[in-house]
Amino acid sequence: MSVTFSLNGKPVTFDGPDDVPLLWAVREHFGLTGSKFGCGIGMCGACTMHLDGEAVRTCVMAVGHVRGRAVTTIEGLPTDETNPVHQAWNELDVPQCGYCQSGMIMATTSLLARNPNPTDQDIDQAITNLCRCATYIRIRAAIHAAARRA
Known part of the structure; x- marks a missing residue:
């Protein structure tokens, strides 16, 4: 089943199982590797991204949970003097x-x-x-x- 959502301000679609962790969908399918895998149980925070502006641990969040929502990764933040x-x-x-x-x-x-x-x-x-x-x-x-x- 496909999951469509906004990734760093652009619409994207993930074609795969809804229960794939968001971290893996973003890293492996969309090639945004700034967010890291650390513990795999949502404790360490290396996988933190924003979901509708709130920090969330994505190693334990199914990609199906973000359907129609806005995900921002570290690559989506400005790196200039505005940040x-x-x-x-x-x-x-x-x-x-x-x-x-x-x-x-x-x-x-x-x-x-x-x-x-x-x-x-x-x-x-x-x-x-x-x-x-x-x-x-x-x-x-x-x-x-x-x-x-x-």
Whole structure:
């Protein structure tokens, strides 16, 4: 069965089983590999994308769930000066290995859209993505810097 949805602002159709994880449909069928596979159980957040503007874990979300909805991947975000999150990440040299960073950026972008001036507690509650390199101090500083820029 085919699933039609918006991917980074463009209509797309996935021809395959409805229960394929969205992450795999986006990576393998549409070739957008910025979102990563980490744990496969929705815990680590490396697979985070936006669904209708909200951060979601896509390794456990069936592609059939996004029928008629808007999916945004890391590739769908602007990378220029209009994106304060990318600017803050680069300025503060946040990534170490970088594997989790697309998910962190997607979660942060969603947080700042809902809460433009988050406290440390807000960040801790909203950004539950895991970073194997433990760059959490830089991540939090970058979130605050992005909030100031926005």
